[in-house]
Amino acid sequence: MIIIMRTGAPQEQIDGVVKALEERGYGIHLSRGVEKTIIGAIGALDEEKQLVAQQIETLPGVERVVPILKPYKLASKEFQPEPTVIRVGDIAIGGDRVVVMAGPCSVESEEQVLATARAVRAAGASILRGGAFKPSTSPYGFRGLEREGLELLRLAAQETGLRVITEVMDPRDVELVGEYADILQIGTRSMSNFMLLSEVGQARKPVMLKRGLSATIEEWLQAAEYIMLGGNHEVMLCERGIRTFETYTRNTVDINAVPAVKELSHLPVIVDPSHGTGRASLVGAVARAAVAAGADGLMIEVHPQPERALKDGHQSLRPDEFERLMKELAAVARAVARSL
Ligand code: PEP
Ligand code: MN
Numbered sequence: 001m002i003i004i005m006r007t008g009a010p011q012e013q014i015d016g017v018v019k020a021l022e023e024r025g026y027g028i029h030l031s032r033g034v035e036k037t038i039i040g041a042i043g044a045l046d047e048e049k050q051l052v053a054q055q056i057e058t059l060p061g062v063e064r065v066v067p068i069l070k071p072y073k074l075a076s077k078e079f080q081p082e083p084t085v086i087r088v089g090d091i092a093i094g095g096d097r098v099v100v101m102a103g104p105c106s107v108e109s110e111e112q113v114l115a116t117a118r119a120v121r122a123a124g125a126s127i128l129r130g131g132a133f134k135p136s137t138s139p140y141g142f143r144g145l146e147r148e149g150l151e152l153l154r155l156a157a158q159e160t161g162l163r164v165i166t167e168v169m170d171p172r173d174v175e176l177v178g179e180y181a182d183i184l185q186i187g188t189r190s191m192s193n194f195m196l197l198s199e200v201g202q203a204r205k206p207v208m209l210k211r212g213l214s215a216t217i218e219e220w221l222q223a224a225e226y227i228m229l230g231g232n233h234e235v236m237l238c239e240r241g242i243r244t245f246e247t248y249t250r251n252t253v254d255i256n257a258v259p260a261v262k263e264l265s266h267l268p269v270i271v272d273p274s275h276g277t278g279r280a281s282l283v284g285a286v287a288r289a290a291v292a293a294g295a296d297g298l299m300i301e302v303h304p305q306p307e308r309a310l311k312d313g314h315q316s317l318r319p320d321e322f323e324r325l326m327k328e329l330a331a332v333a334r335a336v337a338r339s340l
Helices: 011-023 046-057 110-123 147-160 171-180 194-202 217-229 257-264 273-277 280-293 319-335
Strands: 002-005 027-032 037-042 062-066 086-088 091-093 099-103 127-129 163-167 183-186 207-210 235-239 269-271 297-301
Touching (some): 002 011, 011 027, 011 037, 011 046, 046 062, 091 099, 099 110, 099 319, 110 127, 110 147, 110 319, 127 147, 147 163, 163 171, 171 183, 171 194, 183 194, 194 217, 207 217, 217 235, 217 257, 235 257, 257 269, 257 280, 269 280, 273 280, 273 297, 280 297, 297 319
Parallel strands (some): 099 127, 099 297, 127 163, 183 207, 207 235, 235 269, 269 297
Antiparallel strands (some): 002 062, 027 037
């Protein structure tokens, strides 16, 4: 179960609750957020939980006790029935508006990132994506411009007013990437890097957690829980396609995951049809399907010259294709009572 302490509850009240739980045989996980302290209590028999929850609720400083049986708790709908809305400047992720993050797979040069940023901004995107630290399945693949890439993303953001999302792969780089990014991206290959998840849990930046290549929805939500346990509750989930027996597409977008996660969790859901399909010709249809299914946002790869891209050119839209798609998405959003 989870014990939410009142805002500003003093240490002695927190200690009092911890002691009461330990006496009843619970293991404790303390998570100090910016405003609230949350005590995770693990153990004891299910049938005792209700009684213990009632007793703990009477202790000074306790706001609420939530008995939760799922393997993820902070991320669950039981913990928070209303949807989480994450604010990034004046952008709200998880609200009525569907948020579009667009940009190149990798930051390649100042010219490339600026041209892309201007184009996606003009078409209506609000967040610029671009990899500076690139996970590469092949060790011979392009691995990104690293710090220089981060600087170019910031430059493009200043020029255009876009916000920036970029991937962090190494727990040691969280601080550095956080200096340049508005949202930290955890890539598919890192979904089970629990050290990294804990580290971004300490960060004061929203996190977008991509679903692991073969992760179940429950495993994905447990990964989100790792981040939230660190005190960072600004987590959004990104469905980017899972591995199936199909090889025509790079991955298979699990469209089921969008309403399923909405049923289980209060966290916003983003869909990445670029990595999800691996084919530029399919990106539009799957993006439209994602908005229709209730996604709170999209992540789309756009490159001014896909034929010259260092990575993922085959799945990147040209700026004019992206512009057309944005118009179609606006119509789909309207049809499901959202806006773009
Ligand atoms: C990316 O978005 O840059 C990326 C590498 O995606 P994924 O982690 O989904 O493969
Ligand atoms: Mn890519």
